[in-house]
Amino acid sequence: xxxxxxxxxxxxxxxxxxxxxxxxxxxxxxxxxxxxxxxxxxxxxxxxxxxxxxxxxxxxxxxxxxxxxxxxxxxxxxxxxxxxxxxxxxxxxxxxxxxxxxxxxxxxxx
Amino acid sequence: xxxxxxxxxxxxxxxxxxxxxxxxxxxxxxxxxxxxxxxxxxxxxxxxxxxxxxxxxxxxxxxxxxxxxxxxxxxxxxxxxxxxxxxxxxxxxxxxxxxxxxxxxxxxxxxxxxx
Numbered sequence: 114x115x116x117x118x119x120x121x122x123x124x125x126x127x128x129x130x131x132x133x134x135x136x137x138x139x140x141x142x143x144x145x146x147x148x149x150x151x152x153x154x155x156x157x158x159x160x161x162x163x164x165x166x167x168x169x170x171x172x173x174x175x176x177x178x179x180x181x182x183x184x185x186x187x188x189x190x191x192x193x194x195x196x197x198x199x200x201x202x203x204x205x206x207x208x209x210x211x212x213x214x215x216x217x218x219x220x221x222x223x
Numbered sequence: 224x225x226x227x228x229x230x231x232x233x234x235x236x237x238x239x240x241x242x243x244x245x246x247x248x249x250x251x252x253x254x255x256x257x258x259x260x261x262x263x264x265x266x267x268x269x270x271x272x273x274x275x276x277x278x279x280x281x282x283x284x285x286x287x288x289x290x291x292x293x294x295x296x297x298x299x300x301x302x303x304x305x306x307x308x309x310x311x312x313x314x315x316x317x318x319x320x321x322x323x324x325x326x327x328x329x330x331x332x333x334x335x336x337x338x
Contacts, residue, residue, distance in 0.1 A: 114285065149325060151268070158318060159260075159268065161325040170326055202268050204325075210273075210282040212258070217267040 115139045115207045117215035124221045125193045133218045134185040135203030141184035142205065148186035149204040150179055153217075159202065163188060190220075198222045225249035227319050227329040234335045240307040243332045245319035252300040253277040256322040259293060259304045261315040262331075269315075273322065274302060309336045 116138040125131035135148060142148060150163040161170060163179035166186065176192045186203055203215040230244040245257065259271040272283035274293040281293045287306070295302040306313060314336045319329040 151325070153268075158328045158331050160328070164324045168324070170324065200267075204268075204270070211284060212270045212273075213284075214260075214268045214270055 114211055115205065115213055117203060117205050117213050119201075119203055119215040119218045121216070122219045122221065124223055125190065125197075127193055127195060127222055129193050130189065130191045131193060131220065132182070133188040133190075133201055133203075133220070134182065135187070135205065135215050136185045137205060139207075142181060142186045144181065146186070146205040146207075148179065148181075150177075150186075150188045151202045151204065153200045153202065154198075162201075193222050195222050225327055227321065227327055229317075229319060229329040229332045232333040232335070234337065235309050237310055237336055237338055239309050239336075240305060241309060241313075241334050243304045243306075243317050243319075243334065245302045245304070245329050247276075247300045247302070247321070250321070250327075252295075253297055257293075257295070257302045258320045258322060258325075259291075260318045260320060262318070263312070263315040266315075271304070271317075276302065306334075309334075311336050 118136045148166050151159040153159040162173045167179040178189050180187050201218045207213045228246045233241050235241050253276050256273045258273045261269050274281045290307050292305040316331040316333050318331050321327040
């Protein structure tokens with residue numbers, strides 16, 4: 114099963130832009146991996162921000178966007194707010210009806 | 224409204240089994256797959272597997288194969304995750320989540336394994 118890699122931690126200034134990435138040990142991430150992005154704040158259940166690479170839910174703030182970038186899935190936050198400080202997990206279809214999470218990126222807004 | 228409501232916290236001894244339930248409301252139960260995810264204290268999310276709520280077909284990640292069983296009861300719109308031969312490493316919050324966008328998550332169930 115694939116190993117999914119994310120930056121362990123990133124820092125962004127309030128109002129700034131940051132891109133989180135999600136790579137796979139099996140090669141380039143494509144739309145066929147159906148990338149998901151989840152946000153989790155301490156003590157809360159995860160919340161789905163992005164599904165199928167770039168699709169948003171009704172509650173997903175417009176400042177978040179998903180894409181494929183350089184062989185990886187990417188989550189871009191444009192105009193960071195203090196409430197965006199959280200852990201972010203990517204999630205990929207690994208083939209054979211199996212799915213796998215990345216290790217998570219701790220995003221600090223400072 | 225559309226929601227998944229999980230059963231309450233459990234405390235189990237090593238070697239025991241646990242059942243976590245996930246009751247669905249507000250949507251057509253048999254029209255979806257349900258995934259189970261766990262999160263150990265201070266750790267990341269760990270995908271366990273899925274169940275087709277219509278057919279009952281399942282798929283488990285190898286890590287849990289042989290110890291996990293996912294089932295559902297369509298008459299009461301409830302899915303279950305059974306985990307056997309518990310060890311302290313199974314202490315975690317267990318979540319259910321509905322597929323197709325993962326728009327709906329359960330609130331989580333804390334399972335504590337302690338002698």
